Amino acid sequence: MTPEQMRDASLLELFSLEAEAQTQVLSAGLLALERNPTQADQLESCMRAAHSLKGAARIVGIDSGVSVAHVMEDCLVSAQEGRLFLRPEHIDALLQGTDLLMRIAHPANAPQPADIDAYVALMGRLIDPAGAPVVSAPPPMAERLLEPPPVAPAISAPVPQPQPEPVEPESAPIPAPRKGKRTAEGGERVLRVTAERLNSLLDLSSKSLVETQRLKPHLATMQRLKRMQNNGLRALESLNAHLKEHALSLEAQEALEDARRLLAESQQLLAEKNAELDEFAWQASQRAQVLYDTALACRMRPFADVLSGQVRMVRDLGRSLGKQVRLEVEGEKTQVDRDVLEKLEAPLTHLLRNAVDHGIETPAQRLLAGKPEEGLIRLRASHQAGLLVLELSDDGNGVDLDKVRRSIVERQLSPAETAAQLSEEELLTFLFLPGFSLRDKVTEVSGRGVGLDAVQHMVRQLRGAVVLEQVAGEGSRFHLEVPLTLSVVRSLVVEVGDEAYAFPLAHIERMCDLAPEDIVQVEGRQHFWHEGRHVGLVAASQLLQRPASQNSGDTLKVVVIRERDTIYGVAVERFIGERTLVVLPLDERLGKVQDISSGALLDDGSVVLIVDVEDMLRSVDKLLNTGRLERIARHGGQAAEAARKRILVVDDSLTVRELQRKLLLNRGYDVAVAVDGMDGWNALRSEDFDLLITDIDMPRMDGIELVTLLRRDNRLQSLPVMVVSYKDREEDRRRGLDAGADYYLAKASFHDDALLDAVVELIGGARA
The missing domain is CATH 2.40.50.180 (CheA-289, Domain 4)
Structure with a gap:
């Protein structure tokens, strides 16, 4: 590709981006002007959008774009100066020009030169019915196009169709937009990335998050190794005390001293590395979480992205049916996964067309019912409990329940006697059946046998739900709930x-x-x-x-x-x-x-x-x-009880003692209690337990004394011990661990699963 071709390709792409942004401004502004033709701010924004497109088309060398944008600008300037009052036919023509500009911006769908000539002639008659179109020094390249042909057929405003996106190299950066051009996310530079790469990025970030969590059990194992080394050092000290009564050779004394020194040094090194690993695990999990959240955010788009052209579609469809309809949208900035947005477009379009066709009455019917001539459809998007909630309502006539009953009987879906007794909620569920329609004949808008069942099917594919409610004479309301993301x-x-x-x-x-x-x-x-x-x-x-x-x-x-x-x-x-x-x-x-x-x-x-x-x-x-549904058997008895692991809870506080007992019982452990250290020591010597959980400050014998006695007993010295105390100071924690405890837990941790997690770490699940 030559440098000139590369330059032209870049300019064409830039013009396409500008056309997308400015035609959105034109569509929104023209729909607002249809309700109030003299709004100065909307006239100004539409005129500037047309002017910008004219200049952009001139730079790129697209003569047809210059011609269309120029006559649109003339029409809007005439309205600004009071020489022209915008009527519905002017809005129709300006919206038609907006469609033409979008087609011109995408060469694969570009209009024919005859269409451009006919449009320029049409605008000329609308701007100045008595003579030639009002032009203000058109550029030379557009003069030929602005001359109306001998016969200029009238062109009706078609319903806009989605345009194909321009093909571009994968991951190629988009050229920087011109100054003043609206870009995504408030003016940030945009880079297009394929959906597959986003999915891959999210997958990798989620796996990274999971991998960092796997460091936690490894760190817990290292902590247990540290406690085992501590026990080994104590055992070595005890051995040294016993051997002092015997005369050891100099070599034996030196070997014993070397063993004590090496074990102490390894314990110190292990403590340091454990602290480093703990810090690394925390930082890694934080970074992985940020990475995952950022990757997920890349997939999220504002709900407004699915509304492109819907406001215009509702307006045009209403006019084609002889109705005045307006769509109001709330929550356009609600963030939703792009995959969900793509799958929502079809059901939303169907529901909107359904509301215009079935719900909204003609202006004459609305006036007779005491309603304004213009019908209103509201679409509201919001987040609720991790879901995207959509409410689409109209102020039309609602569903004719008698007609639904007749249709049910005619289609032999239910006998007449049963249909007469159906409630309103039951009747509305029939509307979601495949092929069910209230239209007597097929039309372009509805009645082709593809109704609300298709909407329900598409919503269910999103793991969502849709519900219809209505009030006769006052309108209908569809309530949709879908996940914010499929990822x-x-x-x-x-x-x-x-x-x-x-x-x-x-x-x-x-x-x-x-x-x-x-x-x-x-x-x-x-x-x-x-x-x-x-x-x-x-x-x-x-x-x-x-x-x-x-x-x-x-x-x-x-x-x-x-x-x-x-x-x-x-x-x-x-x-x-x-x-x-x-x-x-x-x-x-x-x-x-x-x-x-x-x-x-x-x-x-x-x-x-x-x-x-x-x-x-x-x-x-x-x-x-x-008839194969099995009953749920309730098993119990002494055999099951014998297989459960036993825990002794020692605490002088009745409240704490009972709280611990209930927590452990609910998790499936067999639990015995003792009211102080002496009571606990007697229980330990008379029964078998898999774990001791003890407080520190208790009468008669405190927890430190209890643990010290336990570690000196040959039968009990290997029993896992957890110290639970209100004291959470470092010196108290060290005192408990030095006495021989395997785990130290603050009572403030009872609000979460810390106690149960610690028990599982020490002795595993409730079953042996």
């Missing part, structure tokens, strides 16, 4: 058959603990009472084909899932917690895995499968219909 899903992670599974929060009604007496038998199936209705209870282990859990706890952990009117309780083994998971698609070679949508990685690097709730509900229905 990340906020989920409840649970354990089923000793494996982790995640339920997306968007489909969870609630989570609860059921006592055995709360489970009832209804028609041979297990149910429980929830919000005034019986909800069916199923075992996640049967649905996910995992071994049934031997639950010996006092309650049953249940996740209540819902999809529209379908609701079930799914029993799981335990709740792991709420997590934000980076979605990892399953290998395509696996096909559709039943009840599973995708996978993810937890903080420790382990794999978790994300449940496909809609698929799981279908699986429940299938099991019910075939």
